[in-house]
Amino acid sequence: MEEPRIGVYICHCGTNIAKMVDVEAVAAEVGKLPNVVLAKTYKYMCSDPGQELIIKDIRGHRLNRVIVAACSPRIHELTFRTAVEKAGINPYLFEMANIREQDSWVHTDRVEATAKAIDLVIAAIHRVRYHEPLAKRSVNVDPATLIIGGGISGMVAALEIANAGKKVYLIEKSDHLGGHVARFDLTFPHLSSAKQMIRPILQRVENHPNIDVFKKSVIKNVTGYIGNFKAVVENGVPDPLELTFGNIIAATGLKPFDPSKIEEYGYGKFPDVVTSMEFEEMLSAGKVMTRYGKEPRNIAIIHCVGSRSKKYHEYCSRTCCMVALKFVNQIRAGLPDCNIFEIYADMRAYGKGCEEFYAESTHRQIIFLMFDQQEKLPLIKEAERNDECNMLIELDEKLSGETVEIPADMVVLMVNMEAHEDVKEVVHAIGVSLCGNQFFIEKHPKLDPVATTTGGVYIVGTCQGPKDIPDSVAQARAAAARILATIAQGSVAVEVTTASVNEAMCCGCQTCIRVCPYSAVSYNEEKKSSEVNEVLCKGCGTCGSACPSGAISTKHFTDRQILAEIEGIMSMSYKEI
Amino acid sequence: MPPDSSNPKPKLKLAVYWGAACGGCCVSVLDTHEKLLDIVAAADLVFWPIAMDIKYKDVEAMPDKSIDVTLFNGAIRNSENKHIAQLLRSKTKILVAYGSCAYMGGIPGLANFTDREGIFRRVYEESESTLNPDKVRPQTETMVKEGKLEIPEMFNDVYTLNQVVDVDYFIPGCPPQSERLIEVFTAIATGAELPPKGSVVGANEKTNCDECKRKKSDNKVIKKFYRPWEIQDDKETCFLEQGVICMGPATRGGCGVRCVSGNSPCRGCYGPPATASDPGAKMMSAIGTMIDADTPEEIDKIIDTIVDPAGLFYRFSLPSSILGRKII
Numbered sequence: 001m002e003e004p005r006i007g008v009y010i011c012h013c014g015t016n017i018a019k020m021v022d023v024e025a026v027a028a029e030v031g032k033l034p035n036v037v038l039a040k041t042y043k044y045m046c047s048d049p050g051q052e053l054i055i056k057d058i059r060g061h062r063l064n065r066v067i068v069a070a071c072s073p074r075i076h077e078l079t080f081r082t083a084v085e086k087a088g089i090n091p092y093l094f095e096m097a098n099i100r101e102q103d104s105w106v107h108t109d110r111v112e113a114t115a116k117a118i119d120l121v122i123a124a125i126h127r128v129r130y131h132e133p134l135a136k137r138s139v140n141v142d143p144a145t146l147i148i149g150g151g152i153s154g155m156v157a158a159l160e161i162a163n164a165g166k167k168v169y170l171i172e173k174s175d176h177l178g179g180h181v182a183r184f185d186l187t188f189p190h191l192s193s194a195k196q197m198i199r200p201i202l203q204r205v206e207n208h209p210n211i212d213v214f215k216k217s218v219i220k221n222v223t224g225y226i227g228n229f230k231a232v233v234e235n236g237v238p239d240p241l242e243l244t245f246g247n248i249i250a251a252t253g254l255k256p257f258d259p260s261k262i263e264e265y266g267y268g269k270f271p272d273v274v275t276s277m278e279f280e281e282m283l284s285a286g287k288v289m290t291r292y293g294k295e296p297r298n299i300a301i302i303h304c305v306g307s308r309s310k311k312y313h314e315y316c317s318r319t320c321c322m323v324a325l326k327f328v329n330q331i332r333a334g335l336p337d338c339n340i341f342e343i344y345a346d347m348r349a350y351g352k353g354c355e356e357f358y359a360e361s362t363h364r365q366i367i368f369l370m371f372d373q374q375e376k377l378p379l380i381k382e383a384e385r386n387d388e389c390n391m392l393i394e395l396d397e398k399l400s401g402e403t404v405e406i407p408a409d410m411v412v413l414m415v416n417m418e419a420h421e422d423v424k425e426v427v428h429a430i431g432v433s434l435c436g437n438q439f440f441i442e443k444h445p446k447l448d449p450v451a452t453t454t455g456g457v458y459i460v461g462t463c464q465g466p467k468d469i470p471d472s473v474a475q476a477r478a479a480a481a482r483i484l485a486t487i488a489q490g491s492v493a494v495e496v497t498t499a500s501v502n503e504a505m506c507c508g509c510q511t512c513i514r515v516c517p518y519s520a521v522s523y524n525e526e527k528k529s530s531e532v533n534e535v536l537c538k539g540c541g542t543c544g545s546a547c548p549s550g551a552i553s554t555k556h557f558t559d560r561q562i563l564a565e566i567e568g569i570m571s572m573s574y575k576e577i
Numbered sequence: 578m579p580p581d582s583s584n585p586k587p588k589l590k591l592a593v594y595w596g597a598a599c600g601g602c603c604v605s606v607l608d609t610h611e612k613l614l615d616i617v618a619a620a621d622l623v624f625w626p627i628a629m630d631i632k633y634k635d636v637e638a639m640p641d642k643s644i645d646v647t648l649f650n651g652a653i654r655n656s657e658n659k660h661i662a663q664l665l666r667s668k669t670k671i672l673v674a675y676g677s678c679a680y681m682g683g684i685p686g687l688a689n690f691t692d693r694e695g696i697f698r699r700v701y702e703e704s705e706s707t708l709n710p711d712k713v714r715p716q717t718e719t720m721v722k723e724g725k726l727e728i729p730e731m732f733n734d735v736y737t738l739n740q741v742v743d744v745d746y747f748i749p750g751c752p753p754q755s756e757r758l759i760e761v762f763t764a765i766a767t768g769a770e771l772p773p774k775g776s777v778v779g780a781n782e783k784t785n786c787d788e789c790k791r792k793k794s795d796n797k798v799i800k801k802f803y804r805p806w807e808i809q810d811d812k813e814t815c816f817l818e819q820g821v822i823c824m825g826p827a828t829r830g831g832c833g834v835r836c837v838s839g840n841s842p843c844r845g846c847y848g849p850p851a852t853a854s855d856p857g858a859k860m861m862s863a864i865g866t867m868i869d870a871d872t873p874e875e876i877d878k879i880i881d882t883i884v885d886p887a888g889l890f891y892r893f894s895l896p897s898s899i900l901g902r903k904i905i
Contacts, residue, residue, distance in 0.1 A: 505852045507787035509817070509826040513795035515866045523795065548826035548863035549784050550852030559854060563899075 011070035090133030126568030142246035151179020153461025154251035160480035162210035189357030226456030257306035296409035306416035598651030605752035657729035682896030689902035751846035780831030
C-alpha cells in the first residue's frame with residue numbers, strides 16, 4: 001500500500017456546524033496526526049469553490065486520501081466522490097465524517113461537541129487508510145418493461161412508456177382493465193365522469209402496438225436483476241409464456257376494507273348498510289334504492305370505517321372524506337328531498353380544490369355530525385315498527401356533547417383502503433419490502449418515492465399507500481420517466497460496494513444463503529463455495545456479518561475498515577477504560 | 578527428518594515451559610511417543626520443568642539466544658509466568674506460543690469474565706468447602722522465622738504470551754496435535770524455510786468446517802439450541818442444523834476434526850482462521866442469523882436456550898479477543 005497522504009476538510013456549513021463546533025480547533029488537532037498532510041476549514045465545502053479547494057490540493061499536495069467532515073454522507077458523499085474523481089483519485093478513497101447531524105445539530109455544549117467532532121474525524125482518518133480503489137460497473141438494460149396491475153396507474157405508466165416507442169407487458173389478474181377507477185361514477189372535486197376519463201385510456205392501452213396486455217394472468221418466477229429480468233406469465237394456457245424485460249413497475253393497487261369486522265355497523269346484518277364501493281356502483285347504475293326497492297328518505301354516511309383506529313388500521317385512507325362529499329352532492333342532485341347525514345370524525349380536505357369543494361358541499365343542506373372514533377363508534381340499530389325509517393344510528397355527537405339518534409334508510413360506510421392480501425406473493429417475486437401496513441416501501445419517502453431498494457423495480461399508485469387519482473397518475477408518469485431514462489442510457493450503473501467471497505476460505509457452511517434479502521448469494525456445489533451475484537448484491541453486508549469464517553467481506557465495509565474506524569473513535573476520549 | 582549422527586550439524590537446544598496451563602500441552606509433547614526419540618536425537622532438551630530438574634537460575638545463567646526453540650504453553654496469569662516468559666524470550670531464538678492458552682488465553686483466559694478480587698472472594702471466602710473465618714488471602718510476601726517467603730503475584734487479568742513478549746510462531750490447539758508438533762519441529766530441525774514471523778503454524782489455512790464430512794445445507798434455521806446430550810445426533814447432519822452450536826466454521830482446521838469425528842461439536846480450540854479476527858464475535862453473529870423467530874420475545878426465548886454463551890463462544894479466545902475481558 002502506498003503511504004497515505006490524507007487531506008482533511010472541515011466544513012462550517014455556514015453556522016450549522018461552526019456555531020457549535022470549533023472547526024479551527026478540529027483542524028489544528030487532526031492536522032497533527034500521522035499521514036495527515038493538511039487540514040483546512042471552509043465555509044461551505046459542498047459549494048463549487050469548496051470542491052475546487054479539494055481538487056487543487058489533491059494535485060498540489062499529491063493527496064491520495066480525502067476526508068470531508070461536514071453533513072451526512074447521504075446528502076453530499078456523491079458530491080465529494082465526484083470532486084475527488086475529477087482530480088484523478090478513485091472516488092472510494094474518500095471518506096466523510098458527519099459532524100452536523102451526528103454532532104453540531106444534536107449537542108448544546110461547544111467544548112464537548114468539538115471534542116466529539118475530533119473523535120469522528122480521527123475515526124475517518126483511521127478508516128480511510130484502509131480504503132481501496134473500487135471500479136465502477138454497469139449492466140445493459142433490456143428496453144421492455146413489465147407492469148403488474150392494469151388499474152389507472154399501471155395503464156398510464158404503460159402508455160407513457162409505449163408512446164416513447166418501448167415495449168410494455170401489462171399483467172392484470174382480473175378479466176378487465178381499469179381497476180377501481182373503472183367502477184367509479186364521478187370523481188372529486190370537480191364531479192366529472194370517471195368513465196369518460198378512463199374509456200379513452202383503456203382503448204389506447206388495448207390497441208397500442210407496443211403494449212401486450214395479459215388479462216386473467218399472474219406473474220411467476222421473477223428472476224434476474226435491473227436491466228435483465230425474466231418471468232413467466234401464467235394464465236391457464238398449457239404453455240406459459242416467458243418474458244424478458246429490464247424494469248418492473250408494481251401497480252397492484254389495494255382493496256376496500258371489510259367492514260363486517262366492526263360489530264357496531266352491522267354490515268352483513270342490515271341489508272341497507274353498504275360500503276362506499278357498493279354505493280359507487282349504485283350511483284354508476286343510476287339507482288340508489290333500498291333493498292326493498294324503495295327510494296331512501298334518510299341516508300347516513302359514516303366516515304373512517306377501519307381507518308385511523310388502533311384496532312383496524314391506524315393510517316388515514318386519504319380519499320374517503322372527499323368521496324363522501326362527492327356522494328352527498330350526487331345524492332342531493334338525484335334525491336332533492338332526502339335527509340343526508342354526514343357522520344364524520346375529522347374532515348380532511350387537503351388537495352387542490354378540495355377545501356373549496358368541502359365549503360361548497362356544506363350548502364347542500366347536509367347535516368354534519370361529528371363523532372370521536374377513538375372513544376365510541378356510532379351504533380346502527382334496527383328501527384322500531386312505528387319509526388319512519390329502517391334503522392337508527394345512536395351517536396355521541398362530539399360538538400354538541402349530546403347523544404342523538406339519527407334515522408337512516410341507508411347507511412354508507414366509507415371504508416378504509418387496505419393492501420391486498422396476495423401482495424406478499426408479488427413482494428416475494430420482485431424483492432420489495434412492505435411497511436407495517438403491508439404497503440410497498442419506497443426507496444426514500446421524500447426524495448425517491450417511486451423507486452425501491454431493488455434496482456429496476458418501481459412502485460406506483462395505491463400499492464404504495466392510499467392516494468387519489470392525480471397522485472397515482474403522477475407516480476405512474478414519474479416511474480415511466482425513470483425507466484425511460486435508464487432505457488435511453490442503454491446501461492445502468494450497479495452497486496460497487498458489493499460482497500465478495502474468498503473462495504479459498506469458504507467452508508461451505510451456507511450460513512450466508514438464507515440471510516440475503518436480495519437472493520444474491522448461492523452455493524456452488526462444484527466449487528464447494530458460496531458465490532455472490534454482484535449485480536443482485538446491494539452491499540447491505542448481511543452475509544458478511546453472518547459468515548463465521550470471515551470468508552465474505554463487503555467492499556468498502558471490510559472488518560479491517562470498520563475496526564480501524566472503531567479504533568480511531570476510541571483512541572482519544574476513551575483511552576482509559 | 579532429524580539429522581543422523583553423520584550430520585555434523587550441532588544439535589538444537591529445545592526448551593518447553595508451562596505458564597498458566599493444565600499440563601496437557603506438555604503431555605502432547607510426550608504424546609509424540611517414539612518420535613520423541615527422534616526429537617531428542619535432533620535436539621537437547623535444556624529446560625522442561627515437567628520432565629527435568631533444572632532450576633530457573635540455571636536458565637538465567639544461559640547466554641542470550643542460546644536456546645534455539647522454546648515451546649511456551651500456558652497463559653500469563655501471574656508474575657512468575659511473566660518473568661519466565663521474558664527470561665525465555667531473551668534466551669531463545671524462536672519463541673513459539675504452544676497451545677491455545679499461550680496463543681489466545683485459552684481456558685484460564687475465561688477468568689477475564691471476572692477479576693482477581695472476584696476469584697479470591699469465591700475461593701478464599703465463599704466456596705462451600707472453605708473455612709476461613711479470618712478471611713486470609715494469599716500474600717506475595719510472608720515473614721516466617723526462617724526468613725521471608727515469596728510467592729508470585731496473581732494478576733488481575735489473564736494475558737496471552739504475545740501480550741507480554743514478542744512471539745515468533747503460534748501453534749494452536751488444546752492441546753496441539755502431536756503430529757503437527759512433529760511437522761513443525763522437523764521443519765525447524767531440517768532447516769526448511771520457515772514462514773514469516775507471527776504465522777500460525779501446525780494448523781491449516783481453512784476451517785474445521787471445511788474438512789468436516791457431515792452433510793451441510795442452508796437449512797440453518799434454529800427454534801431451540803440444544804446441548805449435545807439433549808439430542809439424538811443423527812451422526813451425519815451438520816451440528817448447527819440440529820441446533821447444536823459447533824464452532825467449526827470459525828475455527829482453523831488442523832486437529833483432524835477430532836471432536837466432530839467423535840460426534841461432539843467443535844469447541845474452537847484451534848482458534849480463528851486468518852480471515853476472522855474474533856471467532857467468538859464471528860460465531861455469535863452467524864448464530865444470530867440462524868435464529869428463527871418472528872418477535873423480539875421469541876428471539877429472547879431462543880437465545881435463553883444457549884447455556885453460558887460467553888463461555889461457549891469465547892471458550893479459548895477471550896484475552897485475545899476484541900473484548901479482552903469483562904469490564905468490572
